[in-house]
Amino acid sequence: MAAADDKNNNMLVSASGSDDAQEAALRKAFALGAGRQAWQHQIEAVQCLLRILTRDTEAAGVQSNMLVQHAAGSGKSMTMALLVHVLHTLRDSNNNSQGRRVALIMLLSDRLQLDQQLGDTVEGFLRRAGTLQGEFRRADLGGLSIAKALGDAAADLGGRCLVVAATKQKFERLLRHKQGTSSSDGLGHAGLLAPILGRGRVVLICEECHRAHFHGSATALAVARLFGSGSGLGRQQPQGLTYIGFSATPNARALRFFGRAGNLQASGGEARLCPSHCYHLGQAERDGVVLHVLENYQSFDFSQDSIDRKAAWLLDDLAGRAAQFPLGFARVLKAMVVCRSRADVVAYVAALRNQLALSSMRLPEDEKATPSPEGCYGVFGFFSGEICGESEDHLNARIQLKDASKLARILVVCNKLETGYDEPRLAVLYLDRRLESAVTAVQVLSRVNRHAAGKSRAFVTDFHGRQKEAGESLAAFRTEVTLATSPGRSEEMAPLWELEAQLQEIVCGRKAASAEAAQSLFTKYKGLCKQLRMPCSKRLARFVTVSAAASTLAALGSGAQDVGSFAAAAAAPVVFVEEQVAQRLLGG
Template identity: 25%
Template structure:
């Protein structure tokens, strides 16, 4: 561990300390100015000026990715020798990271190598809330006398690294003699988590078995969920919700029989508040009557609390913002809520939008389903798309950031793409005449849009064009890349997708730091709303100081 300490009297002590560490590591582009051999076996680096202290790794080149270690767990704040004043950041970090036992645990369990959005290999060290949650959870697994005492909820706000916490949990269990023989089952609908676990599993020597089907095939191959649950192997099983949905098994799910009575089974559910998990979760309870359940969520609900009873660890949105792990979100309302002041004006608007419909059809629209009909209307979408493009080009695009549009339905998402393409072409033509903000017109001309929506067997052709898994994968890769860049593995994929349109997909678990604004044109409430707006709270490239949610449907009251 290399520590660079500065006087608190220095104007910008942390920035100066980081720059000095970069010089030592010869990462400023000048060969021979430092001693990079010193860092060949470096675990992490620390910058401190006593009142402020942060840590990073040899691949952390930007100050915003250096983090505090706020909690000295297993010590409490009052255990620190801090005199009359409150413990400062340096005291907390030294106690939490450099205590011999904690340091060895950080090296063995809480350090991973991963690839960033640019395809670069980076070194990641877990943060204090991940360390604390894993330590508390494994202690409960060992000390608890029944499944309820052993399980609980890990409430870590969106963007704070729940996926990595799960990785660290598996590593910790595999190093504990009392837990290394346990079977671990993940219930998730995130392909990203499946890929991360596959990489982590290889690095620490255990096998991951993804269950793509619930029921055994006509020729049993040991790969269905029921078959994987029935044995006592100390393996890791992935129950992939979205794959069960694609196979049509989730909707017609029958009650599971009892498959495994062992108490050495842990079920970890990602985003445990989700309603689509409820049926599968109930079946897992029947199949594994003595299993322990841990739910991971950023937005716990009353149902979550009822199932899991107790909280293992909490890390709130405010804590994450204070730590610099996530960004503040600015809300902008571009429409009013349900109370209509100008009802005459609204009637006129309705007549304008639905003039091509017959009287009978208009009466039907005014009744049940009127909101959906209005939100799916091509004319309404075109007007909103023009507003979105104006906002995006004037406030977001020049910073190199990207946008997500949440449409009311799948057909609305498809219509939004056409409307956005038209609005972008019109904006480009307008700026060619007068460009006072000096927008990069070459880049704007290259900007494209994409749609990521789910599919079904009876889809119309205009919807089916945007439901391919391969198209989704390529579109998401292009969206995450910076403008003008190409994918490291596939040079045919460029970063010119600037706006991605969705309906239900990519609203949870989608991590794209380059996304700064979300245009919301679908009514979403409660925990689902918090999950959705968190798409823009990720710490991103230079210049991203906050995220924006622009509301076109009037959900401000629900926030």
Template identity: 25%
Template sequence: MPGCRDPYYDLIVVLSDRILLEDQLADAITSFLSPHKIFDCVRSKSSSDLSKLLVGLKFRIVITTIQKFLGLSDQIQVYRAVAIIVDEAHRSHGKSLTRKLHRFLTGESRQSRRITYFSFTCTPNANSLEMFGVRRDDTIAPFYTYSMKEAVEDRVILDVLGDYTTVTAVASVSVRAEAREKIVERGFEATRALFEETSSARCGMEQKAKFVVSHLVRKLQKAGNGFCAKAMLVVPNRPTILEYKLLIEKEIELLPAGQRFAVVACFAPFFASERCEAGSDARPTSERDERVNGVYHKDALGAFKDPGSMVKLVVVADKLRTGFDEPMLSIMYIDRKLSGEGAVQTIGRLSRIASGKTQVCVVDFVNSRSEIVEAFRGYWGTTTLSALRRPPVEKAELDSLASYLNSVGVARSEGSEGLEKRVGRSHLEACLLRYCELCDRLQTESGELSYRRAMAALKQLECKRASRAMGELIECVNVSVLGLRVNGSGKLCIGEGTHELKIRKQTLQALKFSSSPKIVAPV
């Protein structure tokens, strides 16, 4: 670099795990370096392009996604010293891609002393703390913490919990006499199934669409100080995006001309019909389809980010829930279950500072106020992890279980039916449960089977068993949504102090359903 003599690092790699994040990081880095006459920076276009950049070393700063390392050749380029700057460290590392990255840069699959990581995350989970945290006595903590609490107090970000409203669906439930006793016996499982039936009911979605449109119109009318407010609706999946968009557009058509606005949908391509199979003539549904986003189909996200555009609302499932940086975003509607780091990352999209933006607003149709407080409490101050000792016997059992579960196909993305036939449901469930318990106790996982994949397989078995039992009961129930009721509104307050991270144990306990009836929560 100009003005630098004998720089310590031969190469600086800026890593992210999403193209949208890569775009934002590239813009931020370029805008910082350009005034200092530093142009030794480049973005990789593909895996082959990344390979040429790293081997040729024409640029010392390379911005890329970690997925591009998967397509690299076996050629090894050993550097004296490499700096890796990582964004969203809680989800980007600890997998085979990381080993490929290390091997390409240093010739070793494990992290070498020649590599220095500078890793950033707003939501440090157990994996990221174990990889990048600092051990102090019996605790693992981040090397440095600038907490959300401090950032809010310093006005670096806005308090996203300053105006939080939970909305409850008021439903009428009629049950045939023969099913009443069974529903009472099944307790929480039956209640949860009724929640899902009510939440996904067409009449429930229509009520929520009306609420979103009328609420957003009021908020847009109140927006002042030259600030252009934008809103986001977060839903469970991509088919629901399309349903909501149609319902919202119908409500917008009923508004006076001066109050109307446009809505777009952003999502990764998918087959909207289950009948569409690979190799058929069917084309996946995409946000670039004119029938989905109309006149905005060429660049729906660009239209949303344009302050002069009529687009005021974007409907998403996963695509923009994390890493999306848009200061105009100030209103969020949530119609999906959120917890832990997912809740913090999703609602945190509202925190960006902008001229004229004084506060943000959240309307939640699914989660309770206490659940959101609990999610943010884990990351409001300093997040730590117990540095538990790992008994050799239990560690050996964990590795043995991982090897067995991997050999029968749990690590592969396949349905549970084939696994059940080969292994047996009860035996498979017992092995998965024991593996997850050991991961919780030892705060680790095997390289052969990730904790997340084991939990997903276990949850699939649990849900499948519950759905079999609940399917017949739900057929005996008629649910109709009568309206929506504001259940709570105002600022959510987070407690002080350091939070001990226990994400894995909480996740595991969530699968053990109680048989006693529970009070109905917001749906």
């Protein structure tokens, strides 16, 4: 970097520099990296996080994780990119050109699509902002292995601050090796990454932290073991390592792990856990940063109609919606269909393609766009795994996720691309599934709330008549989300929270488990509740029933469609309620 740029970078984190000078430097860095001007909340969020991080660095024994609650569509990815740029250029207290306060920055996501999307955003930002290219490592399909990326950091390559982007699942696998044998990656040893903390702070930036269940998870265990001393179970968060979580819809688990302690409440001596910085949905709507998705929300009860009939109606409706946009945007407009199951995705894709093959209906097309493969008609399906011998790869003519999502004019999804998918051209949403929680509803509806040239509105059609519930879900996150909890109980409650996270994974269909395994976890949960004198949530009684029913259906060959519907029906918030504690719409 040029000397002038180094001066600006130092000003970003200088404790003695004025707030105005720091803001000016941040705005300059953002304009270079993003190619546009920053919104005020993006600058304020990074300033807030830097203040907390600087305070913790200078105060011995003080360590804080941080939570950023920013509305979906308000530029979280670019805010994270600016934060990475600033942390990467963060100098030590002596402003030594070779010194860093941060030795390693990790970007952790829990899905490949998010990992690729966030990696593209941050890598592009750092390149345009002048950050050294060799210091950004991607542990994705086209990049280095995570072992190589973290091995470089552990090897202290010239004392540089490295930035590593990876999924949390890849990080967790670093500790999965047989007892008594070395890991194939060479990193399965406790304490192997601890030397990094000897050179500076490690910052883990966690995307969609409401969903990744970091507290008590395999990720937290891997972090503690690899960066810790290796003694004991190694579950304690190593000193000098900070988690920063980002979410539009923080839940109780996210607040417990990432939230900061607010003031004690007068009644009951409760502590309130809060985001470090909040720019909630209500503020984003008022500022015009995102669109109001309920303004053009239509609700019907098509739940009993066949998929063929719904597909035909959908195409007619979509043609009418496209006609309400300027032609320039109509040519690139995208729609999303949210399905109840993977089997429904396959059926919808087939029905939509058949309808398009037999009719003259076509969306306006951009002549410069890459044409859709023959027979696809711009309709692509997205789901994980296989159903009845059909996979996403085969359904989409062997086109990879990243390219298929770009080519698609109609995306048909089930539990994929429903969270974190950032596509401003997505303007029409069809819901053929009851959204199981407030968190899920806000995340799914927010896929269409981005602004784009020629896009001044978004359209939502609900096939299950749940407009009232959608409004209530959005209202829950039009304010700062906090959690009231009894102070001083974090350590003894950690095993209980870990069991909750495991049970939630099973009931939402993200983790397979037999009825016996679910029964065992449930029994442990009840035992811990009794031991800690905590009331056990009555909703947890549904775990055993749902798991047993799902196993029976699978054994009878009824298919994943029915199993998935059982899981969706039982995916109510799974939380325990502490005595004298109020939790408002927080367990989703």
